[in-house]
Amino acid sequence: MFLLIAAAALSLALAVPPLASWSWLPGPPAARAAAPPRVAIVFEHAGASLADLAPIYAMHQPFGLGIFPHKRYSVQIVRDAMAHGLVPILHLPMEARNPADTAPVAGAVWVRMTDAQITRIVEDDLASTPGVVGVSNHAGSRATADPRIMTAVLRTVKARGLWFEENRTTPASVASDVAARLGVRRVLITTYLDDPPVDIERKVRALIPLAQRQGSVLAAAHITTGTPRVVLRLLPEFRRAGIVFVPITEFLAP
Numbered sequence: 001m002f003l004l005i006a007a008a009a010l011s012l013a014l015a016v017p018p019l020a021s022w023s024w025l026p027g028p029p030a031a032r033a034a035a036p037p038r039v040a041i042v043f044e045h046a047g048a049s050l051a052d053l054a055p056i057y058a059m060h061q062p063f064g065l066g067i068f069p070h071k072r073y074s075v076q077i078v079r080d081a082m083a084h085g086l087v088p089i090l091h092l093p094m095e096a097r098n099p100a101d102t103a104p105v106a107g108a109v110w111v112r113m114t115d116a117q118i119t120r121i122v123e124d125d126l127a128s129t130p131g132v133v134g135v136s137n138h139a140g141s142r143a144t145a146d147p148r149i150m151t152a153v154l155r156t157v158k159a160r161g162l163w164f165e166e167n168r169t170t171p172a173s174v175a176s177d178v179a180a181r182l183g184v185r186r187v188l189i190t191t192y193l194d195d196p197p198v199d200i201e202r203k204v205r206a207l208i209p210l211a212q213r214q215g216s217v218l219a220a221a222h223i224t225t226g227t228p229r230v231v232l233r234l235l236p237e238f239r240r241a242g243i244v245f246v247p248i249t250e251f252l253a254p
């Protein structure tokens with residue numbers, strides 16, 4: 001009987017992949033003595049296509065995934081993202097100074113809206129991306145500089161128990177300040193790997209010495225610029241350098 005139980009336990013243990021096969025975990029105990037340099041990447045603009053996500057899913061790393069509301073695959077991508085260990089985030093379109101930067105996306109926050117309209121649009125956007133754990137701004141150089149707009153947006157974010165990732169698009173942004181005042185957990189991203197979409201490989205590779213020097217680095221990129229494939233190709237270099245990919249949630253300010 002004992003042997004039977006032991007055999008069953010062994011077969012069960014074998015069915016579960018050993019922890020060491022998860023490449024984002026630090027390697028052998030010796031390598032864990034010093035904290036490894038950490039990199040968090042958020043890939044944004046998901047929603048309209050499934051094909052763009054294949055290289056991201058193939059990496060098995062806890063990247064963030066910014067998903068547009070009301071897109072053909074928004075609901076499915078949130079579900080798939082969670083199944084692949086990604087962090088699903090509503091990528092909330094917000095008014096930019098240059099209208100072309102915001103359009104053409106549905107569910108955008110415009111500064112002419114009343115507070116009640118903003119609450120409703122953010123709620124609608126969240127309803128079209130059920131399961132997201134945070135909200136990030138898409139564009140927003142006009143809206144993120146407006147304390148009233150950011151207060152209305154972030155009150156809704158807080159009411160839903162979510163956090164906010166600021167993509168800073170203007171030095172006049174008050175987004176993170178308002179989030180701090182309202183007690184919304186938040187994280188600021190200022191490093192972009194493909195904006196503009198040139199020299200992407202160099203910028204991705206530059207994360208390695210930057211993370212080694214600073215201990216950690218946060219960066220954002222877009223799924224439509226080819227950046228996910230570049231990261232996939234350079235993954236062995238990150239691994240050799242002892243870099244650990246971590247979820248953006250490790251960097252949330254309380």
Ligand SMILES: [Zn+2]
Binds near residue numbers: 091137138
């Ligand atoms: Zn965006």
